[in-house]
Amino acid sequence: MKKGAVLATAAVACFGMLLTGCQNKGNSSSKKQEKITVVQNAPVDSLDPILAYSNSSSVVVANTTEGLYTIDANDKPQLGLASNVKTSNHGLTKTFTIREDAKWSNGDPITANDFVFAWRRLANPKNASAFNFQPGAAGIKNADDIVAGKKPVNSLGVKATGKKTLVVELDHVVPYMNKLLAFSDFAPVNQKYFEKAGKKFAQDSDHLIASGPYKIKDWKLGDNSIQLVKNAKYWDAKNVKLNEVKLDVIIDPEKAAIAFENGSADYVHLSGQLVPKYRKDKNYENEVGNFTQYLMFNVKKPGLDNEDLRKAISSSINRKEITKHILKDGSIPVHSMVMKNLVKNPSNGKDFADESTTDLSEYSAADAKKYWNKAKSKTDLRSITLLYDDSDPAYANVAAYVKAQVEKNLPGMKVDLQQVSKKTRLDKMSKATYDVTLTRWGPDYADPTAILSMYQSKNDSNYGKWANSEFDKLMAESNKTTDQAKRYQLLLKANNILIDSASCPPLYQNGAPVLKRANIQDLPMHIAGVPYFFKYASIK
Amino acid sequence: MKKYVLKRLLIAVVTLFLITLILFVMEKAMPGSPFNDEKMSHAQVAALYRKYGLDGPIWLQFFNYLKNMITGDFGVSYTVQVNTPVTTMIFQHFKISLQIGLQATILGSIIGFFMGVLAAVKKGTIWDNLMTGISVLGISLPNFVVALIISLIFSYKLMVLPGTYQQTQPFVSSILPTIALSTFTMASIERYVRNDMITIMDSDYYRLADSKGIKKYQLIMHHVIRNTLISVITVLAPLMIDLIAGSMVIEKAFAIPGLGTLYISAIQANDYNVVLGITFFYAVLFIGIMLVVDILYGLIDPRIRLDEGE
Numbered sequence: 001m002k003k004g005a006v007l008a009t010a011a012v013a014c015f016g017m018l019l020t021g022c023q024n025k026g027n028s029s030s031k032k033q034e035k036i037t038v039v040q041n042a043p044v045d046s047l048d049p050i051l052a053y054s055n056s057s058s059v060v061v062a063n064t065t066e067g068l069y070t071i072d073a074n075d076k077p078q079l080g081l082a083s084n085v086k087t088s089n090h091g092l093t094k095t096f097t098i099r100e101d102a103k104w105s106n107g108d109p110i111t112a113n114d115f116v117f118a119w120r121r122l123a124n125p126k127n128a129s130a131f132n133f134q135p136g137a138a139g140i141k142n143a144d145d146i147v148a149g150k151k152p153v154n155s156l157g158v159k160a161t162g163k164k165t166l167v168v169e170l171d172h173v174v175p176y177m178n179k180l181l182a183f184s185d186f187a188p189v190n191q192k193y194f195e196k197a198g199k200k201f202a203q204d205s206d207h208l209i210a211s212g213p214y215k216i217k218d219w220k221l222g223d224n225s226i227q228l229v230k231n232a233k234y235w236d237a238k239n240v241k242l243n244e245v246k247l248d249v250i251i252d253p254e255k256a257a258i259a260f261e262n263g264s265a266d267y268v269h270l271s272g273q274l275v276p277k278y279r280k281d282k283n284y285e286n287e288v289g290n291f292t293q294y295l296m297f298n299v300k301k302p303g304l305d306n307e308d309l310r311k312a313i314s315s316s317i318n319r320k321e322i323t324k325h326i327l328k329d330g331s332i333p334v335h336s337m338v339m340k341n342l343v344k345n346p347s348n349g350k351d352f353a354d355e356s357t358t359d360l361s362e363y364s365a366a367d368a369k370k371y372w373n374k375a376k377s378k379t380d381l382r383s384i385t386l387l388y389d390d391s392d393p394a395y396a397n398v399a400a401y402v403k404a405q406v407e408k409n410l411p412g413m414k415v416d417l418q419q420v421s422k423k424t425r426l427d428k429m430s431k432a433t434y435d436v437t438l439t440r441w442g443p444d445y446a447d448p449t450a451i452l453s454m455y456q457s458k459n460d461s462n463y464g465k466w467a468n469s470e471f472d473k474l475m476a477e478s479n480k481t482t483d484q485a486k487r488y489q490l491l492l493k494a495n496n497i498l499i500d501s502a503s504c505p506p507l508y509q510n511g512a513p514v515l516k517r518a519n520i521q522d523l524p525m526h527i528a529g530v531p532y533f534f535k536y537a538s539i540k
Numbered sequence: 541m542k543k544y545v546l547k548r549l550l551i552a553v554v555t556l557f558l559i560t561l562i563l564f565v566m567e568k569a570m571p572g573s574p575f576n577d578e579k580m581s582h583a584q585v586a587a588l589y590r591k592y593g594l595d596g597p598i599w600l601q602f603f604n605y606l607k608n609m610i611t612g613d614f615g616v617s618y619t620v621q622v623n624t625p626v627t628t629m630i631f632q633h634f635k636i637s638l639q640i641g642l643q644a645t646i647l648g649s650i651i652g653f654f655m656g657v658l659a660a661v662k663k664g665t666i667w668d669n670l671m672t673g674i675s676v677l678g679i680s681l682p683n684f685v686v687a688l689i690i691s692l693i694f695s696y697k698l699m700v701l702p703g704t705y706q707q708t709q710p711f712v713s714s715i716l717p718t719i720a721l722s723t724f725t726m727a728s729i730e731r732y733v734r735n736d737m738i739t740i741m742d743s744d745y746y747r748l749a750d751s752k753g754i755k756k757y758q759l760i761m762h763h764v765i766r767n768t769l770i771s772v773i774t775v776l777a778p779l780m781i782d783l784i785a786g787s788m789v790i791e792k793a794f795a796i797p798g799l800g801t802l803y804i805s806a807i808q809a810n811d812y813n814v815v816l817g818i819t820f821f822y823a824v825l826f827i828g829i830m831l832v833v834d835i836l837y838g839l840i841d842p843r844i845r846l847d848e849g850e
Contacts, residue, residue, distance in 0.1 A: 043797070043805070046622035053577075053622070128587040130580055148583065203624060221621045222632045224797040225707050250704050250795045258691075262699045264706075423572035423810050430576065441578065460581035 034539055035244040036520060038532070039256045039268040043249045044226060047216070048202040049184045050122045050129035055531065058184065060226055060247065062530040065187035066212040066234075068096050068115070068166075069178045073536040075446060075526055077178040081110055081188065081211065081235070082166075091173040091482070098164040103233040104190055105210040112160035114188035114211075122185050124153045131185040138181060139174040175482060179445040183529065187211055213240045213535040224249040228534070241538035260515045267520065270513040272329035272394055282518050286330035289510035290527045291442035292339045292451070293331075295386075295402070296464045296504045298434050303381025307502060312371035313436075314505035316409035317402055318363035323508050326397050330511025335362070337441075337455075338448045338495055339509045342527050346484040352448060353509075357496040368409040376412075383414040388438040389422040398507070399438055429463040439463075440510075446528040448491040449478070455498055466503035545835070552827045559823050560609070560816065564602050567812050574618040574810045592618060594812075605816070614820070615813035620806050626817035629802065634821070637791070637798035639710065641784030643718040648725025649776055655726070656733025656768075661760065663738060671730060678727025687720035687793040704795040717794045721787055725779050732775050736768045770837070777833040781826055 040056040052061045070080030079085065082096040102110040121127060123135050123146045135143035141157025157169035174180070188211055197207040204220035213236070214228035228245040230237065248264075250256040253271040257278070260268045270278060278284045295314070297304045304310065319333030334340065336356030343352040386402060388395045396419060403415040420428070428434045443450035453459060456475050457467035474494040481487045498504065512525055523537035573594075575585045589595040593604060608615065614626035621629055652675075659671035694716060695703030706713045740746055741764060749763055788800035799818060806814035 043620075045619060048622070051622045053619075125587050126591065128584065128591040130577070130584060132584065132587075133581065199623075220632070221624050222629060222797065222802075223707055224705065224795065248704070248706075249797075252792070252795065255704055255793075255795055258696050258703050262695060262703070264702060264704070421572070421808065423576045423808070426576035426578060427572035429578075430582075439578070444579075460583075461578055463578075 034242050035246070036242060036266040036517070036534075036537070036539070037246040037248060037264065039248050039250050039259060039265045041249070041251050041253070041256070041269060043224060044221065046202065046221070047208060049118070049187050049189065050127060050131060051202075052184065053130055056247070056249065058530050059532055060216070060228070061184040061187075062212070063214045063228060063245070063532075063534050064208075064210040064212045064216060064231070065184050067181055067183065067186040067188070069182040071182050071526065071529070071533060073522055073524070073533075075528070077182045080182070092170045094168045094170070096166040096168065098166060099235050100164065101235045102211070103235070104193070105215040105231045105233050106193070107233060108190060108193070108209075109163075110188055110190075110211055111163050112166040113163075114190055115166050115186075116158050116160050117191040117194070118187060118189035119158050120153045120156055121189060123147055123156050125149050129185065131183070134180055134183060134185060137174065138177045138186075139170040139172045141169040141171050143171075172480070173482060174479070175484070175487060176445060176447040176449070179447060179528075183445070210234070213237070214245065236535075240535055242534055245534045257515065266517040267523070268515050270329070270515060272327050272511075272513075275329050275513050278513075278515060281515065283515045284513070285516050286511055286513045287525050288330070288332055288340055288527070289512035290339075290525070290531065291440045291510055292334055292337060292506050293398070293438065293440045293508050293510060294337070294504050294506040295436055296429070296439050297436050297466075297502075298432055298464055299503055300432055300465045301435055303379040304384070304435060306375050306379045306381075308371045309375035309379055309381065310502035310505070312368050312375055312410055313406055313413075314502045315362075315364050315371060316368035317405050317505070317507065319507055320363070322398055322401060323511075326401055327394055327508070327511070329394075329513050331508045332511070334506045334509045335499070336495055337451050337498055337504065337506055338491075339443075339451075339527065342443060342446055343448055343488075345488055347488070352488075352492065352495075355492055357499050365409050372410045372413070382412055383416065384435040385416045385418050386436050386438065387418050387420065387425055387428060387434045389425040390419055391422045395419075395438055402438070432463065432465060437463075438507075443528045448495065449475070450528065452491060452494055452498065455504070464503050466501060468497060468501065471497045541835075541838070545831070548831050548834075552831070555827065556820065556823055560606070560820060561602070563816055563819055564605065565598070567810070567815060568598055568601075570810065572810055574812060576810075588618075592616075609820075614817040617806075617814050618811050619809045620802065620811045620814055626813050629814060630799065630817055630821050633797060633799045633802045636705075636710070636796060637787075637800060638784050640714050640717050640721060640790075640796065640798070641780070641787075643714060644721035644783050645725060645776070645780045647718060648722030648779075649729050649772065651722070652726035652729030653733055653772065655730040657737065657760070657765070659730065659734040660737035660741065660764075668734075671734070675727035675730040678723040679731075681723065682789075683720050683724060683787065684789045684793050686723050687716070687790055690716050690719055691794070705797065707797075713794075717790050717796060720793070721783055721790050725776075725783065728775055728779060729772060732771050733768055736771045737764050740764045740767050773833065773836060777829055781829050785822055785825065 040059065042054050042056045044057045044060060045054045046052045046057055047061055049061050049065055052058055066080040068080060068082040069077045072078045081099055081102045083099045084097050086095045098110060098112055104110055119135060122129055123132055123143050125132070125147055132147045135156065136147060142151050142155045145151040146153055146156055159167050161167050190209060193209055194201055200207040202208050205216040205218055208216055210231045213231055213234050215231040217227045217229050219226050226247045228247065230240050230243050234240065250259060253269060253274060256265065256268040257270060257274055259265040297310050299305050323331040323333055332340065334353060336353040338352045338356065340351055340353040344350065345352065345355060386399050388399045399417050403417055406413055406415050425437060429437060441451060453475060454461040455466060456462065456472050471494050474490050478487050478490040481490070519540040521538050521540050523532060523534065525531050575588045594601065605615065612627065616623050616625055617629060655671045655674065659668045662668050691703040694701040701716050702709065702713045703716065746763055749759055785799065788804055791798045791800040802814065803818045806818065
């Protein structure tokens with residue numbers, strides 16, 4: 001019996017040791033292993049550069065591909081797979097030379113034709129890429145007509161005149177073209193490899209090759225973890241410091257925080273509820289996030305076309321209270337549709353958001369009352385419905401706060417709350433069957449147009465149906481000028497017209513509280529486009 | 541028997557057809573589409589509708605879907621795993637749910653069975669009370685609470701087991717979910733086995749066998765447990781379906797990329813084909829297992845006649 005007890009104890013101890021050994025301890029166990037684990041809160045939906053839509057997917061694609069341009073550690077576009085670019089024909093022709101040492105992870109050279117193939121694939125309406133507007137936005141010749149099915153795909157303004165020479169023809173000059181070209185959907189695709197992979201292309205790591213700093217190992221679509229390993233064939237591999245980045249999907253922020261604490265993750269996002277617990281932690285960081293949360297009015301609804309009424313509602317909301325007492329996650333009140341840390345004035349270096357007009361997005365009970373009295377004589381609208389979705393638990397609290405503030409400051413006005421799923425909210429927005437909605441927008445590239453262009457009267461994403469000819473004129477003008485200082489002023493003016501209209505009063509810019517091992521260096525979160533590039537990151 | 545099985549199969553086909561039809565119509569009636577997104581233009585959404593054949597009338601879409609379904613093509617995912625065939629997705633995710641579900645079924649039924657036997661044989665003693673107490677706890681504690689407690693202890697405090705599923709360590713990371721998932725099965729089986737055994741031990745044939753002087757051990761093994769197995773199968777079949785279908789709560793609690801998780805994300809994303817495919821798969825699984833169980837009854841216990849009236 002005694003012998004049995006000893007054996008049982010030994011067995012339990014061995015099992016325990018076995019399990020302990022199996023636990024992945026992240027980088028905390030060994031500081032020099034040059035490997036990190038980052039937690040993402042959504043699964044990968046696709047790794048095809050023209051179809052990868054979710055944030056998690058775009059992080060993987062951006063780190064395994066590279067285009068003519070790439071985004072550097074300071075958020076600036078730099079030449080990537082191109083070694084140089086020559087501009088001619090009044091800026092309408094750009095000739096790129098592809099790096100001699102640019103290679104695919106399978107050893108094939110990256111050629112100009114890989115770009116032609118990829119860009120045509122992107123613009124081809126049959127592929128229905130969500131990014132197919134980008135070649136047109138970058139000014140590439142015939143792109144919009146091809147997407148609309150009016151011209152053949154091979155008329156796209158891009159051709160290979162040599163193995164390493166790519167000529168891009170433009171319809172018009174777009175000042176931020178290089179920022180757009182740094183996007184993964186403009187990354188090359190190896191035609192021979194693509195055709196051989198057929199329907200399996202990008203479905204697993206056996207049917208995907210990399211052109212960027214990392215490649216994917218042992219993965220198939222649907223897995224909840226993805227391993228990026230350094231791509232030895234990448235032209236700049238010598239400057240890639242981390243050997244391995246593991247991306248785990250954990251949707252629940254509390255579970256993610258536990259994964260960080262028990263050492264199986266090195267970088268996790270926190271929710272607002274977790275901030276008080278970790279605020280003093282040495283691994284805690286909080287940067288301003290990548291979207292603006294705002295109210296969007298449906299100005300086609302009788303009563304909401306009244307600017308005074310919209311201004312009354314906007315002035316009655318105290319943004320500071322929302323960020324300080326409701327969200328508590330490092331969010332900041334914003335007064336501009338173009339958020340903080342995105343764009344700087346080329347003349348004086350000031351932040352666009354700070355230079356934006358502030359009158360209408362500051363809380364003022366007196367202003368609210370003034371506008372409300374004016375509005376009351378012109379419209380008899382006394383009840384509106386505030387639509388919001390359940391994709392973030394904080395929205396319900398923000399909506400309840402907005403309701404309380406509006407009803408308090410505008411006596412006689414009633415706000416009903418309606419919570420729906422995100423898909424339903426977007427459906428109601430696109431059909432304009434709503435009064436006012438709590439919504440958000442994050443820019444795809446670091447330029448005011450990434451936000452402001454959606455308010456142009458003909459833009460499909462202008463769900464509020466607000467239209468202003470002066471605004472449209474300024475936006476069109478900004479697209480033509482190459483003078484950066486003048487362009488900045490035009491866009492600032494357009495932003496101010498938008499804010500003054502109170503058609504989409506901004507509330508706050510989200511916070512991005514994270515737990516990040518203190519020894520991880522040079523892994524900042526980018527506000528525009530893809531949040532992280534691991535190329536520059538290292539472990540101290 | 542043959543006639544009975546044929547009849548059941550026919551009913552199954554009609555049921556599956558109705559499920560598909562109703563769900564198909566309901567999905568299209570739901571607000572939103574798979575492609576609702578702030579940043580997509582009307583032209584882009586229209587192009588996606590064309591690409592996936594969603595622009596025709598609904599009867600035509602349904603007809604095409606049925607036609608493809610018969611050949612085993614359940615379409616592709618629109619948003620969750622873009623362009624992956626639904627059948628590939630179901631098997632990929634079901635494999636994970638099945639592994640954890642089977643482990644939980646085996647663990648729960650074995651422990652529950654022994655607990656039930658112990659409680660019945662030692663009826664009225666402290667052992668009986670202890671086993672009953674545990675099973676009451678197992679039935680009344682929701683499995684997510686069990687999940688929270690064990691992940692707090694083993695993953696957070698002791699740090700010996702992962703609290704979230706790691707695909708590189710499928711067995712180690714399935715230990716906690718298996719335990720959390722098995723508690724209800726364990727408790728249910730314990731109760732059934734105990735009650736059944738006590739009923740049998742009160743029956744005349746048991747008393748007769750006992751009076752013949754057969755040893756208690758042999759009595760229990762040959763006369764009681766064998767008969768108890770029937771009720772275990774009755775309870776186990778529906779429990780097992782629940783477990784292998786992928787418990788959505790447990791999969792969420794441990795971040796397991798199983799079928800339940802996939803089902804929820806597909807519903808949230810309006811990924812029509814995936815929702816339809818998984819529902820169809822669930823229906824086949826339920827109908828199939830119940831049919832097998834009904835047939836098994838007849839084999840184990842000849843008193844149950846399936847082809848009554850034949």
